[in-house]
Amino acid sequence: MVDPLPRFPDGFLFGCSTASYQIEGAVHADGRGPSIWDTFSHTDGRTRDGDTGDVACDHYHRYPEDVALLADLGVGAYRFSIAWPRVQPTGSGGPNRAGLDFYDRLVDALLERGITPVPTLFHWDLPQTLEDKGGWLNRDTASYFADYTSHVVTRLGDRVRRWITLNEPIVHMAQGYAYGTHAPGRTLMLDALPVAHHQLLGHGLAARALRAAGAAEVMITNNCTPVRPDGDDPTPAAIYDAFHNRLFNDPVLLGTYPSFLGDALGDLVRDGDLDIIRTPLDALGINYYNPTKVGAPADEGPLPFETRPIEGYPTTAFGWPVVPAGLTELLTGLKETYGSALPPIYITENGCSTEPGVDDQFRVDYLDAHLRAVHDAITAGVDVRGYFVWSLLDNFEWAEGFSQRFGLVHVDFKTLARTPRDSYRWLQSALRPR
Ligand code: IFM
Numbered sequence: 001m002v003d004p005l006p007r008f009p010d011g012f013l014f015g016c017s018t019a020s021y022q023i024e025g026a027v028h029a030d031g032r033g034p035s036i037w038d039t040f041s042h043t044d045g046r047t048r049d050g051d052t053g054d055v056a057c058d059h060y061h062r063y064p065e066d067v068a069l070l071a072d073l074g075v076g077a078y079r080f081s082i083a084w085p086r087v088q089p090t091g092s093g094g095p096n097r098a099g100l101d102f103y104d105r106l107v108d109a110l111l112e113r114g115i116t117p118v119p120t121l122f123h124w125d126l127p128q129t130l131e132d133k134g135g136w137l138n139r140d141t142a143s144y145f146a147d148y149t150s151h152v153v154t155r156l157g158d159r160v161r162r163w164i165t166l167n168e169p170i171v172h173m174a175q176g177y178a179y180g181t182h183a184p185g186r187t188l189m190l191d192a193l194p195v196a197h198h199q200l201l202g203h204g205l206a207a208r209a210l211r212a213a214g215a216a217e218v219m220i221t222n223n224c225t226p227v228r229p230d231g232d233d234p235t236p237a238a239i240y241d242a243f244h245n246r247l248f249n250d251p252v253l254l255g256t257y258p259s260f261l262g263d264a265l266g267d268l269v270r271d272g273d274l275d276i277i278r279t280p281l282d283a284l285g286i287n288y289y290n291p292t293k294v295g296a297p298a299d300e301g302p303l304p305f306e307t308r309p310i311e312g313y314p315t316t317a318f319g320w321p322v323v324p325a326g327l328t329e330l331l332t333g334l335k336e337t338y339g340s341a342l343p344p345i346y347i348t349e350n351g352c353s354t355e356p357g358v359d360d361q362f363r364v365d366y367l368d369a370h371l372r373a374v375h376d377a378i379t380a381g382v383d384v385r386g387y388f389v390w391s392l393l394d395n396f397e398w399a400e401g402f403s404q405r406f407g408l409v410h411v412d413f414k415t416l417a418r419t420p421r422d423s424y425r426w427l428q429s430a431l432r433p434r
Helices: 036-041 059-073 097-110 128-132 140-156 169-178 189-212 235-256 259-268 272-277 325-342 363-378 422-431
Strands: 011-017 077-081 116-122 163-167 217-223 225-228 281-289 291-294 307-310 346-348 384-390 409-411 419-421
Touching: 011 163, 036 128, 059 097, 059 346, 059 419, 059 422, 077 384, 097 116, 097 140, 116 140, 140 189, 163 169, 163 189, 169 189, 169 217, 169 235, 189 235, 189 259, 189 272, 217 235, 217 346, 225 235, 235 259, 235 272, 235 281, 235 291, 235 325, 259 409, 281 325, 325 346, 325 363, 363 384, 363 422
Parallel strands: 011 077, 011 384, 077 116, 116 163, 163 217, 217 281, 225 291, 281 346, 346 384
Antiparallel strands: 291 307, 409 419
C-alpha cells in the first residue's frame, strides 16, 4: 500500500498526454496528407519490427471511448496534439475542413465531460511536402507553422483556451536531424543547429498568432534534464546542458542564446528574431524523464560530449533510470537560473514504460514518487500548476514501435481493446476528492 499523496494546491491540474501520430491511426482518412513519420516508418529498418502509425490505437475513430476513459479517471485536462497534415495536407494553403472537424469533435467531447483540452500544435508529424522543401532547416517552415496555427485557432479558439506550440524541439532536432534515429532521418550532427532556431522562430510566430486570436494561455513544451558531470572536466556537461536545456529555455525566457550556440548560429539569427521568440509565455511546459550523466568523449568524434549510463537506480522497460529527485532538482534549478523570468510550470509529460501486463505496480511507484517530487518543488517555492502523465494509452513509441508501453491503459494492438492498468485505478483513487 502506498501512502496517500500530499495535497496539491487548489486548482492544480492533473491530466494525461498523448500525440497525434502515436495514437490516431487513420492516416488516409478525410484528406490527411502524408507526414514525415509516415515516410520514415514505411522505410525499411527505421522502426522496430517495421511498426508504423497507420492504425496505432485508432484513436481517430475510437476517441469517444478514450474520452470516457479520461473522464472515469477523473483528470481535469487532456493534452493531445494536432496533426498538421490533417489540417493542411501539404503543409500550406487553405485548411482541410474534414481534418479540423476531427479536432472539433474531440474538443466538444472533452468539454462535455468537463475536461480541459490542451492541444499541442506540433508533435513531430511535419507534412512530408514541407520536408521536401527542407523541413525545419528551411526558415520558411516557421512561417508555414504560424499560418497553420492560425487555421487551427480560428476553428477551435472559441473553446480552447490553453495552447502548446511545440513539443520537445530538442528531441526533434537531435533525433530527427542530428542522429537520424527519428523522422526525417537526417544525420547532420552539429549542422542540425538551424533546426533549433527555425523551430523557435515558428514557436514565437505561432505564439503571436495565438495571442492575436485571444488565446488565454500560451506555452512551449521543452524536454529538460538535469545534467550530471562525469569525470574531472565539467565542460562537456556544461556544453550538453547548453544544447539540451538552455538552447530552448534561454531564448524563450530571456531572448538570448547560450553564447557559443548563438555564435554558431551566426547570420541565421536575423534582427528581430529573438524578440519574436521571446514573445511572453503564460507558462512553460516541462517534460521530464531522467537526469543525464555527461563526460568527455572517449574518441575524436563529431560531438564535444558523451552521455553515459547512470547506475544505481531502478530502470524502466526502456532502460531509463528512475530518479524522481531529479525532477525536484530540475524544477528548483529552473527557478534559480531564470528567477522572475520563469513563468508558471506545467509538467506536460512524465511517465515510464513497463512490461505489457496490466499489473503495473512499477508505474504506480514511479508516478507516486514523481508526484511527490513535484510537490517537494512546490514546497520549495516553484510555481508548478499541473502534471500530465505520459501517457493515457500504450502507443506508437516512435523508432521503438509498439515495443515500449507507456499507458495507464493497456492497448491490445490486434483487437485495439483498451484495459485500464493498476496504475489507472491507483490514479483514479488518488484523484478522488478527499
Ligand atoms: O513518446 C514520447 C513522446 O512523444 C515525447 N516525449 C517522450 C515520450 C516517451 O519517449
